[in-house]
Amino acid sequence: MSDGSAAQVTALGSALQAVPRSGWHVATVAATHRETPNATRLELDVVGWPGNAAGQHLDVRLTAPDGYQATRSYSIASSGSSTRVVLAVDKLPDGEVSPYLVDDVRAGDMLEVHGPLGAFFVWAPVAETGDDRPVQLIAGGSGVVPLYAMAHAHAGADDPTPFRLLYSVRTPDDVYFSDELGALAEASAPLRLDLVYTRRAPEGATTPAGRITREALEAAVIPAADRPRVYVCGSTGFVELVADWLVGLGHDPRSVRTERYGGT
């Protein structure tokens, strides 16, 4: 073990330590909202929720009448001390829990949630962390949820850190938090937003739809020379591709944090 490796570990382990302890809570669905043709936004009122950092996730547990239970993890789109917790859930084709959350759940329903979870894939304002390096967010599809939480927290704190979001999405109809992201790009702590459409671009778009390329990534992210902190969230294929490219473009692997969603 070289000393270099120990230094890396320290850097990796220096995430926020001051995040709230997790626990089980009863969540009541306050409102649902069709986010995209395939996704629903859920606003939950969670009694006793201790608040959460931007980028954290929680477990949702559902119980059937015969006692059968299913548990899944979802990123949280909201942050701060509020007990109103926002999720945005994508319906997976063979899913067991997501079709229920997307199509069946309605205001007044009760779920169990466990959280907040995760202390690494999180962002907090420079006033709390002292880290003023610029932040590059890179989202694939529903992977935008924890990154939206960070962008929202950034604007809410009026944080001066440069923030940029590169968001790869199938079509204009599939953009999560479309209005909110537009508003954040206009806010006093502005977010620079770059959208890449993989299947269908909006009318009048200058770039045709297609998977993101290494060149397009390089053009749309904060250069490695500016030492950005980078958060990447999406499918494993998307995250592997993007993270490999980032390292190839000279980004410090220790400054690239990733989160992937699985197939269940």
Next chain:
Amino acid sequence: MSFITRGFSGRGRERDDRLPPGQTLVSDFPVLSAGPTPEVDTAEWEFTIRTESGAHSWNWDEFMSLKIDDVDTDIHCVTHWSKLGTRWRGVSLDTLFENVETEYDYVMAHSYGGYTTNVPLDELLDGKSWVAFEFDGEPLDPEHGGPARLLVPHLYFWKSAKWVRGLVMMDQDEPGFWEQNGYHIHGDPWKEERYW
């Protein structure tokens, strides 16, 4: 405190005894990593066990000349998926520790890329763990920890450190990377030791 969620019926009913509580069976192989996948060439690869008195190291060729086990085991990820009957090949930690003398009871596994995870030594010995380099008859993919990862199947899979490069003996238990970032210090899936 569980209660019925209106309108939820769920899908699976044939509860497999091999599935720990809160887990769901998957057929694919999801990935959990905190950062980019490091590129590790077997020509550069080295595995080291460091104790209070010295170090034992193997390069790739030396490692491949050790006794290799076929391992058939179930694996359980803290993010609620399990795979049953996975097939691996690797070197048992019993083999690696044959000539290692230590008074210390705790181990920190270190990986290329800087990842760490802690495991008590007695949970690595007596046929409980391996350094695995093959999955399902193929060399281990980099995204799953290749060229070699720790395999500690009786604990949640974050303990099975990908891209492992060595073990450091410790006189007391200390938290590794995920253990500092929200996951349980021990991680027994049958006790659902998931989080702090």
